[in-house]
Amino acid sequence: MTPPLFSLCQRNSTLGGVEMTVGDRLMTGSDNGWKLIWNEDFEGPDIDLSRWDYDIGGHGWGNNERQYYTKEARNAYIKDSKLIIKAIQEEYEGSPYTSAKLVTRGKADWLYGRFEIRAKLPSGQGIWPAFWMLPTDPQLYGNWPSSGEIDMMEMVGKEPNRVHGTLHMGNPHIYKGGSFALAEGNFADHFHIFTLDWTPEQIRWYIDGELYHKSSEWYSRETEFAEPTPYPAPFNQPFYLMLNLAVGGYWPGSPDESTVLPQMLEVDYIRIYQPEDGKYGPAI
Template sequence: MRSENNIKLTADNGWKLVWSEEFDGPEIDLSKWDYDIDGHGWGNNELQYYTNEKKNAYIEDGKLIIKALKEEYEGSPYTSAKLVTRGKLDWTYGRFEIRAKLPYGQGIWPAFWMMPTDLEIDGDWPSCGEIDIMELCGHEPNKVHGTLHMGNPHYYKGGDFTLENGAFADDFHTFTLDWTPTEMRWYIDGEIYYKSSEWYTREVEASENQPYPAPFNKPFYLMLNLAVGGNWPGYPDEETVFPQTLEVDYIRIYQPEDGNYDAHE
């Protein structure tokens, strides 16, 4: 178990730690997390069935392990897990810092992302907004993406980061999003690689744009998952190795004590 002395209580922008998940208990903490359970593609023609079984998601040596297995289950050829804080925890603005080691291989698709708690505010996806802190397509194991989804019709914008050497499966890296009322910033190991201060949305295509900074001005909850296959990453082939594991060392969320984001950007 980590002591408070081992936990970074202040981010390098001066924001203070407001919540952390160190995965130091014997089991996944269901006061913080819930499982999404189902198959049927999840809107992206994915192949896995997400379960709540310990073979797919568990704590080991102070880390969360999400494991994708090649096995028939409820009509799907693979199993995996998706953990969400929906209905338990959400946040509006802050620094979201996740240290993890990522899986690899054709058709493998890990993600750390956020969705809004209340879909009544700006409508359903995509007008509600989606914040992708980190995604990786396993056939490019040295590249990660950070993206915003919004609008009606669907509109997205984002950036990517490529390691100079090796892959994200070789070691742990820290993936960070700074979300403020007027700007989003993505980092890898403290190095900024993309930022945006322009976005918009509208609930229906024929309506006027919602006032800026909608849709990213309301509470969002956190999701962690390891998908297999899908429209974007493609599908496993004969060279894809199973099982694949997503290892998460910690998640830490920071916000300014005085609520003044402008003073600490």
């Protein structure tokens, strides 16, 4: 969750100078030989603590965020078979806002696969929802960012029709990614499906089955002066999943008089697939 450098892509526009076509659309589930290996439908009545843990605390999280993440039921709960993460304006442990951050760290992790999340996003100046991943071994290739970060979806609420997907790597820190803007409406209006395909050779981002960014180029180096770690490091190790709703930060800025609170991130389901035959195929 660091401000990324983007190549921009809109629906029915070009990606890297290549016109996107129906051939770039995503085949889901068994339609493309993928086997469901992890399924979270949030049937409740409570958050399943055998699958999820909470990151708790304030102090900016390295991004000058202004919320305090809690494990209170008012900040994260199940309603109508959906996970609700709610950001609230309230004084708590020295922070002016509360929210929640759920993680699968220590519960589940994955090396490669298709990650699919159906969700409805919040909006408003200073609001920052994210689905992202960090390595299970945070120092396998060195401290962040050398061991990598995968941002499946981020949105800064002042641009409620645009989401971003990014890779972070280093050292020194480099970030690269793309963004997708809806032609009509905002991501707060309806549920959308956010998909990440992570293979040994490529990482791809989709919205509602439409490819908007892909990358086959990354690297890792433990320190700025060390020799690079051989490709495909750092994205060749298990990562765990995180869902959170931040308030404020260097990238989105702080809420202002236009920001309506509370705001909610609603997650309908999370589905993770891997190939039935164990073969991911070439980059596209």
